Amino acid sequence: MTASKIYVNGKFLGAGLNGVHRTAAHFSDALLRQGGGQTEIELLAPRPFSPDPAFPRLVPRVVQGRLGPGQGWEMLTLPRAARDGLLVNFCNLAPLLHPRSVVMIHDVQTYLYPEDYTGRQAVAYRMLLPWIGRRAVRVLTVSDFSRKMLAKYGIAPEAKIDVVHNGTDHILDVAPDPSILARHGLTRGRYVMTLGSAKGYKNIRRVFDAMREPLAEELPLVVAGGPPATAYEARGWTPPAGTVFTGFVSDAELRSLYAGASLFAFPSLTEGFGLPPVEAMHCDTPVVAADAGAMPEVCTDGAILVDPADTRAWRAALQAICDQPDLSADLISKGKARAEQLTWASAGARVWSCLQPLL
Structure with missing residues (x-):
């Protein structure tokens, strides 16, 4: 089954752009620049969002659900709103109920160093990531090292994982x-x-x-x-x-x-x-x-x-x-x-090359 439209999980929008959220904003922006002229790409967000001047392309459609803007929105409201397209998730998590989901999982730190995370966070990630990896049609990660670690801990086989280096410029x-x-x-x-x-x-x-x-x-x-x-x-x-x-x-x-x-x-x-x-x-x-x-x-x-x-x-x-x-x-x-080899333009081109076969 293929899809003709891309949805981007914009749960990170309006939640404070730091860490993985900031990286998700860059990946979303790079994808829009690279693939926006070739297929329809729409960001979906759980809350009203004033565009960040640094990311003027990130203007989402707000889809509010009865379960609020948190995990309930991501796991239940989002898959319904994006059911007719390919759903791309850049922040480690993805809804289990969506049949055409691509997820970027950045690392396995909660497996390697669980003591550096709250007990609840480490347990939640270790429980959810293997399910998410199995359900996703493709998994993206940011290095070959992470690709090997995701396979080692049973999140996804290496053949299912594409490496997309971060941009850094x-x-x-x-x-x-x-x-x-x-x-x-x-x-x-x-x-x-x-x-x-x-x-x-x-x-x-x-x-x-x-x-x-x-x-x-x-x-x-x-x-x-x-x-x-x-x-x-x-x-x-x-x-x-x-x-x-x-x-x-x-x-x-x-x-x-x-x-x-x-x-x-x-x-x-x-x-x-x-x-x-x-x-x-x-x-x-x-x-x-x-x-x-x-x-x-x-x-x-x-x-x-x-x-x-x-x-x-x-x-x-x-x-x-x-x-x-x-x-x-x-x-x-x-x-x-x-x-100079690690630009967001090259990251966007790489993401697009991974998504094109799924469209």
């Missing part, structure tokens, strides 16, 4: 806001940057330990976004002296922090894709990333890849970039070349 769509540097007393090119998270698999403690003793240039560590220092200390992770915690940062501030850093450190134990290292590459910043999860596939030779459990290796890699201008310049050049 969204970081260039916003003008940088350098006031973030002055506000925290930072000097461009004179700090090491990482992203904040107290989740265990994000492994930020590895960077804390690697920078316990100051690097030769005595560069401070800047933790962008994430919780305050007390959240890490509560887990027994002691930040290096002088660490700067920025708290929430806007996209414009984040771009300035990337661009101003002497290097960017990304020590995650696993990632389904790993956007931040490539965002840093777009901003001409050398990257040290963990040799784990999808990072080798995503970063290729654009970053130094280090064992996420080896503190000495992390310190050596950070120090090498500080000590060797030629190494830093080489990483910037290779990183930029890799980042």
Whole structure:
């Protein structure tokens, strides 16, 4: 059975564009740009939504149901509204009752590190994902690593899964806001940057330990976004002296922090894709990333890849970039070349190529 129309599950619209929701907005926008002139594509949303200026194409038809805008809408109201077409879901979940559903499942973190999620969330995902994978006509994911993990945990066989790498060039769509540097007393090119998270698999403690003793240039560590220092200390992770915690940062501030850093450190134990290292590459910043999860596939030779459990290796890699201008310049050049391959235009073309055989 084929379909002549595409519906996009717009449950994420109006719910705050962050994390997977932000990525879903980019994928939806890219699909509309790529396939909108060739077939009818309609977004369906559970609530009224004022278009985001960053995504002017994302204007949905609001379909309100008696079960509200949550899981009841997604599982019962949405499949009825989209029953005559192919339903595309970019946010890990999809209604079990729709007969022609495509779902993007980004990763299997709730299987790999369930302790980093609320008990209810981990149980719900582990229960639903195999059902959703069986019911979907195709499954999309964002890396070959995730494809293998989805198969390993019985969510879908590899032959049913298509890989669509994320786009990453969204970081260039916003003008940088350098006031973030002055506000925290930072000097461009004179700090090491990482992203904040107290989740265990994000492994930020590895960077804390690697920078316990100051690097030769005595560069401070800047933790962008994430919780305050007390959240890490509560887990027994002691930040290096002088660490700067920025708290929430806007996209414009984040771009300035990337661009101003002497290097960017990304020590995650696993990632389904790993956007931040490539965002840093777009901003001409050398990257040290963990040799784990999808990072080798995503970063290729654009970053130094280090064992996420080896503190000495992390310190050596950070120090090498500080000590060797030629190494830093080489990483910037290779990183930029890799980042330019991972655009939202190419992501949209890939999604469209996966959907066309189903139409």
